[in-house]
Amino acid sequence: MYKNKKMPVIVAELSGNHNGSLNRAIELMELAHECGADAVKIQTYTENSLTLDSDRPEFKLEGGLWGGQTYYELYKKAKTPREWMKPLFNHAKAHGIFLFSSPFSYEDVDCLEEAGCPVYKIASYELNDIGLIDYCASKGKPMVMSTGLATLEEIDRAVDVVRKSGIEDLTLLHCESRYPADPEKFNLNSIPYLKERYQCRSGLSNHAIGDELDIAATALGADMIEKHFTDDKKNGGVDSAFSMEMNDLIKLVKDCKMVAKSLGVKGIHLQEDEYPMRAGRRSIYLVQELKKGEILSKEHVRSVRPALGLEPYLLNEVLGKKAKFDLKEKTPLKQDDFE
Structure with missing residues (x-):
């Protein structure tokens, strides 16, 4: 994913913005690529990968973007079905698009293996699922892990599992897990801290509107910036409220690459x-x-x-x-x- 790419790698996250249409998912993937994204990410799960079909109070969402639904209802609406995986990865490969995914169960990983997924991403809410992390790592592929909501001890544990599997190509993403995120709640200095502590690539998974925080993260040495993407918020989608549109993505790529290029190297060097x-x-x-x-x-x-x-x-x-x-x-x- 990083090969022949200028830092930071810009990842367009499609999430559930496909609105249940495979053709729309393919179209969004192509648009993100045309707008300059270095990679496109999807999420591979079924509603049963994540939760139980229950009306008990703890399974109901209150407030926020998805209030009034149960977890099961939300994930049923937002899922990217497993049967889409082969068509999506085949299309991406045929069109020179780097596509990877976040799995949420062992079965999701197996499906992605069959489809040829080159990188696995662990979402913030799954960072405490050591079994899932271990299963992804057992496939021997590069991994990305978001660290939102995690304690240092939990990140240590997750990284240890990945390292014990022999995975050296690891990227840790600092993440503010509120949707949408409040810029004042970000602690962007975590980005260089993660890089130094774990001796791996680090970056930002960002749900805030605008690209100011992404530019700041780039200036702090982020290797990857991940943002949700849609063509037009008017088309809806479970994550459209905090997603970039096409002009936003074009600007993000331009701004972050320019800032990264301006960083140069440490020290004082006359050109x-x-x-x-x-x-x-x-x-x-x-x-x-x-x-x-x-x-x-x-x-x-x-x-x-x-x-x-x-x-x-x-x-x-x-x-x-x-x-x-x-x-x-x-x-x-x-x-x-x-x-």
């Missing part, structure tokens, strides 16, 4: 085209004529532009010395003019 510009800096010039044998004093000189004379920090090395020969006013001072 080749900067050296000629140094001639415009300050240097020491004579502002009074100085005869041979006269003593140079501060009254004879000024630090001015351009930089053809003595570096200002070297002035004290020639003050109080005698001129070897006559020196004209408004000429650059040289160290070997004195004895």
Whole structure:
């Protein structure tokens, strides 16, 4: 997924914005690719992968975008059916689109294996499902894990499971799991922290409107930015309220890639085209004529532009010395003019 890509990798998450239509899912995948997304992600589950069909209070959603439904009803509406997997991955492969998925059960993983899924993503709410993580890792493919709602101990445990399976290609995504997310609740400094602590790639799974936080994450070294995507919010979809539209995605890709390119490398490094510009800096010039044998004093000189004379920090090395020969006013001072 990272091969031949300029950081950060931009992932367009389709989620349930396909509205139950395979053709629409394919269309959204193509549009995301055309808008510059480096990869497209889907979610592979059935309602039974995630919950139970129950009217008990704990299975009912209250408030927010999905209030009034049960978990079962929501996931039945939002699912990307398993029978779509082969058509979606075949289409992606045929059109040069990097497609991967989040599975939510062992059966979902098996289905994705048959379809040729190249990378597995663990969603934030599944980070405590060690069995699912272990099963995904057993397939030997690169993994991405979102860390929303997780404690440090839980992230440690999940990463340990992945590492014990021999997976080295791991990306951890910082995630604010509220939908939609409040920018003030983000702790973007978690992105470099995850990278340093676990010695892996890190990034941001972002449900906030706009791309300001994605740009900030890029400046903090994010390797991946994941955002929900739809063609037009008017077309509906369970996640359309906090999804990017096409112009948003185009702007996101442009802005994040530009910021990443501007970061350069750590340290102070003059670039080749900067050296000629140094001639415009300050240097020491004579502002009074100085005869041979006269003593140079501060009254004879000024630090001015351009930089053809003595570096200002070297002035004290020639003050109080005698001129070897006559020196004209408004000429650059040289160290070997004195004895």
